Amino acid sequence: MxxxxxxxxxxxxxxxxxxxxxxxxxxxxxxxxxxxxxxxxxxxxxxxxxxxxxxxxxxxxxxxxxxxxxxxxxxxxxxxxxxxxxxDRNSVRKAISVKELCELYTAELEAGRILGKGGRPKKASTKITDLGRITRHIIPLLGSKRVTHVTKADVTAMMKDIMAGKTRATEKTKKLRGKSIVRGGLGAASRTVGLLGGIFSYARDELGIIEINPAHGVRKPKDVVRKRRLNEDEYRTLGRILAKAAEDERYTRTVDMIRLIAMSGCRRGEIIEAKKTEIDTMGSAFRFEDTKEGQSVRPMGLPIVEYFDERNMDGDSPYVFPGERNPDGPFGSFPRHWEKIFADTELESVTAHVLRHSFASIANDLGFTEITIAALLGHASGSITSRYIHTLDAALVMAADTVSGYIQALLDGAELSHTHYALDRRSRKAALARFLAGAGEAENADMALAA
Structure with missing residues (x-):
């Protein structure tokens, strides 16, 4: 020894x-x-x-x-x-309040020792959200109670107070003239109970303060399902709004980013923070290093491939869309530009998430399966996240081509005559003919076209 x-x-x-x-x-x-x-x-x-x-x-x-x-x-x-x-230590710990427990949990969170999905430390954006729920909901409503005295009834009462808007507030942020609006509601209540359950699990498993988690078994309200999607007329309206905004060169970059979100189904942050090394036009893929689901490889539709092929990707910045004042960081004016572009328009209420949801809905309209759509969006259930995968299934790339191309046509004002575009017989024959021609089977391609 x-x-x-x-x-x-x-x-x-x-x-x-x-x-x-x-x-x-x-x-x-x-x-x-x-x-x-x-x-x-x-x-x-x-x-x-x-x-x-x-x-x-x-x-x-x-x-x-x-x-x-x-x-x-x-x-x-x-x-x-x-x-x-x-x-003696356990006696002291058992006397701590929920506020003191939250402070211990926060220190572990900041140090990267609180794990999220997939056993990875929680992302910076998740940390900010968790800290907001702790400081705005949990501590104001339960902070003074001893951890060992909190019951399931206390957690339920906290949840109902958040649902009723008891913690509603407007706060100033560090940004110039910035503010944060805390509304409460069903979603905030449900997610805060989930977070509190994680904090109590930390108290039980790491600190040994409690034996039973009082947040477990609390019936949480169902979150409001966001069903908003763009129909085809609204896509054409979106195209007109973006075309008008692009006339002002200040907004051209933001317009490009909005079109990319619409045609790819990517999350807003994934496009804003996209790095040049994550864009693989040869493999028709986004190769995101760190997303909500971890590493994520997703098919890239042909309209997006062509956009990146034509874009000047030179420069020292690692980002596709570098900041104007700080090229070493991502473009930071997107949220402000979004507000100005859509202010006083028919689509003023549209968000980036609506564009992502609409992409999935269009894919569904075109006849693609749920698992294919999940892979296109990079959801955990269908995303291809292994670092060892270098090429994508050709069927996924074709699906991305179809959905991206369809949305691009709508943004450009096209009136499309059918809904199940991917399953249209003539389109399928033409696609088969092009495949055979590309394989050097020109005679078979002509036969396929004639049929």
Missing amino acids: PKLTKTVVDKAEQRDRQYTVWCSDLKGFGVFVLPSGTRTYFVDYRNANNVRRRMKLGRHGTVTAEQARTLAIQALAEVAKGNDPLE
């Missing part, structure tokens, strides 16, 4: 099972190593009743080996006096 030092702990190898490295210099002081590689310092002792206790001192990296050693010495000194340091 070596003396526990930073070097010794760093060199402790991962194994299939948890194991312990004891310190030769201080009896009872050790570190256990998990299969994940996490290393946690602890001190073992027997209390006055001769009951063996193990008290965690902190994770390696959060505390140093020397800091953990000092904590172990202090704990053993308390044991020598007849005290039980673990019991």
Whole structure:
């Protein structure tokens, strides 16, 4: 058994099972190593009743080996006096309020130790949303209660208060003349209860304060399903609005971005923050490094491929749409430009999410299956996220071509005579003919066209 030092702990190898490295210099002081590689310092002792206790001192990296050693010495000194340091710690923890628990959770969140989807640390945008719900809903309504005293009825009462708008407020933000409007409602109530459940799980699993999560089993309201989509007339209206906006060169970049969102079904942030390395026109694919669903490879429709082929992608900025004042960052004027472009128009209420939902709806109109649409949108259930996949299924690329081309035609004012464009017999024959011609089967292609 070596003396526990930073070097010794760093060199402790991962194994299939948890194991312990004891310190030769201080009896009872050790570190256990998990299969994940996490290393946690602890001190073992027997209390006055001769009951063996193990008290965690902190994770390696959060505390140093020397800091953990000092904590172990202090704990053993308390044991020598007849005290039980673990019991004392638990008593203090059990007395903390929901506000204090939220502060502990927030510190872990900021340090990247709270995991979200797929076992990954929560994204920056999710952190901001979580912090907003904590400060605007949870702490005002439950912050003063002791964690151990919170019941399911308390959580339900909080939820109903948020639904009723009790936490409604308008706050100033750091942006110039910026403000944040907190409305509450069904969606906010449901998601805040979900977040509170995660905070209480942290209190139970990490801190050992509670045994039962009071947020579990609370009946949450169904969120309002956003059904807004553009019909074909509205797509043509959108095209006219964008064409007019593009006459002002200040908005040309934003107009391009809006058209890309409409024709790709991408999220607003994915287009705003798109990097040049994520655009693969040769493979007809977006290769997003970090989205809501993690890595995501999605088919790129031909109109979008042609747009990027024609776009000047030179320059030192890593972004496709770099900032005007800070080229090292993404274009930051999109939200403000969006408001000005759509102000006082028939589509003033349209959002980027409506364009994404409309893309999916058009794909459904054209006869594509739910799993194909999920892959086009990059949903977790259908997205191709493996870093080992380099080429996309030709059928997905063809689907992207069809939906993007259809939406592009509508934006350009076309009057299309049929709905199930992808399943139109003449279109299918023409596509087959082009495929055969491309494969060098010209004679078969002519026969297919004649048929």
